[in-house]
Amino acid sequence: MSIKPILFSSWSSSCSWRVRIALHLKDIDFTIKPVNTSKGEHKTKEFQEINPMKHVPALKIDGKTLIESLAIINYLDEAFPQKPFLPTNIYQRAQSRAIADVIASGIQPLQNMKVLKYTAKEGESLNLNFARHWIKEGFESLEEIVSSSSGKFCVGNEVTIADIVLIPQVTKARQFKIDLTPFPTICRIEKDLKVLEAFHKANPLRQPDCPNDLTDYNKSFFE
Template sequence: MSKPVLYSQWTSSCVWRVRNALHLKGIGYEVKIVDIDNKKDQFSVEFTRLNPMRHVPAFSIGETCLYESIAILNFLEEAYPGTPLLPKDLVQRAKVRAFVDIVASGIQPLQNTKVLLKVKNDKCDEKEWGRYWISLGFEAVERILSSSSGKYCFGDEITLADCVLVPQVLNAKKFNVDFTPFPTICRINENLKEHKAFKLANPINQPDFPENIPENIKVLYQ
């Protein structure tokens, strides 16, 4: 059977979540770059057929293509249970899923590209907009992690919560969020950055990461 294909773009935090899980579970995959800056890729008939929302990630397995990062994460958890990313305890499992929802539904969508473009077109300060919503969401995340965390978000085993946290921390840095109120987030993020799977999933190690990227941007990924 051929390897699954991940439709990817290096700047996408949603794709990054999926890469984290793929590397943690040791799943081999091929990468197909969707150049978001080149609308011919994103809005092509072929890609629209794969993902009606026309954004990354999309994850193709044989004749089937999945889309939306959290749906893909849940599929990987069920299809490849060998390295679980959800706790066995049902209450803890629900807490991890709630954490994932906070990041994926309550923070990231409010600072993604198409929302910021709308904000900018309406003459708002898109940086201030993104910073406000990320900081508000991180206040909740920090409160949760202050009681749930060990080495990672929920104890000392990596879960889906960790998969979504790392990309969101990078997004926060792009918006110049003040991390002083979020020491637990910072500590866990530093632990995860040292994990082999998260290093492999880092955008800086992706085939389309630009060689000529400014140093002040590149350093955010290191």
């Protein structure tokens, strides 16, 4: 790999966060190209040429541009097989993929800003109760799943794609003021993951586009 990969990323985007974790787990040196979604940079004609879906992340690597966080993570796992994101056991591989899909398909899309704006009632800017309902319901199912599959992490004792996807979602749940007390397994796994170097480096607070004027309250979600 002669040219350093470029990650089009937004500091607090959970999907961007997943890919940053994956890149750091693989020890891949990469450059971040910040995309300010609050200013609509993801909707520009220039960015649409990079990702027609008009959202982050996108990754330029090996002369190609990849989109969608799980597709990018799977590409990295196949292109750089060291420190694999899936267990060798075929059943645990399926479990890891299932947990990642539960979060990436069943929970995270229902908290997206465009969904919350579209479903808002007259006079509301965002339908926060919509997001809280689906995050809480999703976590109830997720807690049951990881309670049976986990060792130290989501599936057994090695970091998998499930853990990569879990960390950003737990933080988003806190931002939406979800009480995480009923989900002790999820919280325990999060605590064990946060001390790992790759997860530390990928943290939103350590990104070049993280705002300098964040309040201590807003910083607390990511710490």
